[in-house]
Every structure is written in structure tokens, then in C-alpha cells.
Amino acid sequence: MSATVILNGDRVYTEELVRENARLIIQHEADHQRILALNDLVKQLEQENGTLSSRAELAEGDLQMVKDGLGREKVLAEKLGQAIQDLHVIMAGGDACAVCKNKCLMGATACEPRWKGLDD
DSSP states (O other): OOOEEEETTEEEEHHHHHHHHHHHHHHHHHHHHHHHHHHHHHHHHHHHHHHHHHHHHHHHHHHHHHHHHHHHHHHHHHHHHHHHHHHHHHHHHSSOOTTTOOOOOTTTSSOOOOOOTTOO
């Protein structure tokens, strides 16, 4: 015969209380382990967040440098375009082309001048 205990007028078997107590202890330990694992995960995610935040700040700095570089490139491209136009005007009024013997804008006809540079 099993030992029994009377609780609030109900008969409860001692073996049942022992099993329930053991189940609750195991559940409590499992919950405790889960909490510790989640705390470790939170710490790891906070560290990763710090790393990613610093990388994002570096990327924003790089993006700003690229934006500034594109602005400078646009200005230089405009200056180069103006220089090419000025060169066309100068060549049109200068000596005849060495290839086709005509005074023409560079690239306006099918001729291809062969520039030798300043070492002529």
C-alpha cells in the first residue's frame, strides 16, 4: 500500500508528490539553462551589433567619399569637354592636317591625325 497525505481534504499519494516535485525540479533547471543560453545569445548579438554599427559608419564615410569624388569627376569632365572644344577651335584655325591636308575640326571628318607629341 502506498503512503498517502491528506491535503485540503483530498487524498494525495506520496509517490505522486515525489514524481511531480522531480518533474518541477527538472523543468526549473531546464528553464534556468535556457535563460543562461539566451543571456549568452543576447551578449553575442550586442557585440555583433557594435561591430556592424562600426562597419555601417565606415561604409557611410566611404559612401560620402564616393559622392564627393563623383562631384569632382563631373567638374573635371566638364573642364575636359571645354578643353576639347577649345582644341577643335584652335586646330580649325591652325595648320592643315598632316593626313588629309585640310583645315578641319579634329574628328569632324574621316581623317585620323597622327600626333607625334612635343618631341617633333
